[in-house]
Amino acid sequence: MTTLEIKLTLPDSLAKEAAKMGLLEPEVMQAILREAVRQRRINRLFEGMDKLAAANIPPMTMEEIQAEVDAVRAERKARAAGH
Secondary structure (H helix, E strand, O other): OOOOOOOOOOOHHHHHHHHHOOOOOHHHHHHHHHHHHHHHHHHHHHHHHHHHHHOOOOOOOHHHHHHHHHHHHHHHHHHHOOO
16 A cells, blocks of 8 residues: 555645545545546547548458467467467
């Protein structure tokens, strides 16, 4: 576990309200950060999906997919054999 000391500058009214609601407690801050990280990961995933959709890359055929799988397996086998 990592311990961080964070200094925030907030308007007085926001700081008071957040403190009253318990939002500045370590456990709550941890939950808020976890949710923010999760949301950003989801956003990045959808951004990537949008970029892929805009790229107009034709879908791979089953034969192309199988060829890629076979190539990866052959590479792993060669590495395992020490080549």
